[in-house]
Amino acid sequence: MSVECFCLTKRYGRRVVLDDVSLEINDGGVTGLIGPNGAGKSTLIKLITGLIWPTEGFVLVDGFDAHREHTKAMRRIGAVIEWPAFIPDLSARANLDIFSGGHGRAYREKRAEILRFMELESVLDRKVGSFSTGMRQRLGITLALLPDSEFIILDEPTNGLDPAGIVEIRQIIREYNRQFGVSVMVSSHLLSEVEQICDHLILIDGGRLKAWGEIGELLDSRPRLRLRTDRPESAAALLRRAVAGNVLPPCGIENGPDGILLELGESCAGAVNRLLVENGFNVTHLAVERQTLENFFLKETAGDNGHA
C-alpha cells in the first residue's frame, strides 16, 4: 500500500494553503501529521482522499490517481475526516448499515471482528445519541476500517476526548496497526500522542512541508550536547569564543536552568570537555541528548504561533 504526493499545491483564489508538497507513505506503520493551526493538515488529508482537487500536482494511491481514478484509488483507504455525523436516534447497528454500505458474508465477518476489537458489540443496539464522545469516535474508526482498509486516515481522532478517552483511542490505533498491519495516518495537535503512537512524521507549516520521515531519525538529526559546569555563564562565554575562533564547529549555544545546550554531535564531546577542563571548569555532566518532539516542532515552526 503506498500513497505518493507529487508537487501538491492547493490555492483558494490567490491564497496558497498547500505549497508544492511531495512525500510518500508506504510502510505499514503509523504516520503522524502535525502542524500549527491553519498549517494545511486537513487540506492535505482531503487531497489524499480525493475530496478536493489540487490546483497543481497529483496523488497516487497504489499507483491510481486519487482524483482521476478515485474509486480504484480509494478501494483500500478508510478515512474519518470531520467526524461522521451519525444519526442520534438510530442504533449503532443501523448507523453502520447506513453509512458503511457493505453487505455479504465476508463483510459481516469483518464487521464482527472489528466491532469485537473496538469493544462495541454490546452497545450495537443502543442509540448513538446516548454514546459518549469516545464511543462515537470508536464507531467512526470502525466505519473507516470496514471497507477492508489497508490504510486509514483519521483527522484529529482524539479531539474532544478526556485523558482516559485519548489513551483508549491511542491504544486502539497502535494495537490495530500492530495486529492487522493496517497503515494509519493520524493528524493531531497533541505532540505527546504523536510521539507515543507514531513511527513516522509529517510536519507542515504555512502549507509547506517542513519535515517528513522516521521520527527517531528526525529527532536525532539535530545533535545536542547537554553539559553542566560550575560558573555556567563563563563556560558558555568560553564556548562561544571557541566557536568564533573555529576551535569548535559553528553551533547554537544556550545557557539555561538545565545547563548549557550545544547543537553539536557526540564527536565533539571530547573537545568540549577538554576545553572546559583545561580552562579550569569543573564539568559535572556531559551527555548527548535527544531532542523532544516538542522542541523539534518549535524549532521547525519558529516564528509561528506554534499551537501544538
Ligand SMILES: Nc1ncnc2c1ncn2[C@@H]1O[C@H](COP(=O)(O)OP(=O)(O)OP(=O)(O)O)[C@@H](O)[C@H]1O
Ligand atoms: N475552502 C476554503 N476556502 C478558503 N480557504 C480555506 C478553505 N479551506 C481551508 N482554507 C484555509 O486553508 C488554510 C489551511 O487550512 P486547514 O484546515 O488545512 O489547516 P489545518 O492545519 O487542518 O488547521 P487546524 O489545525 O486549525 O485544523 C487555513 O488558513 C484555512 O483557512
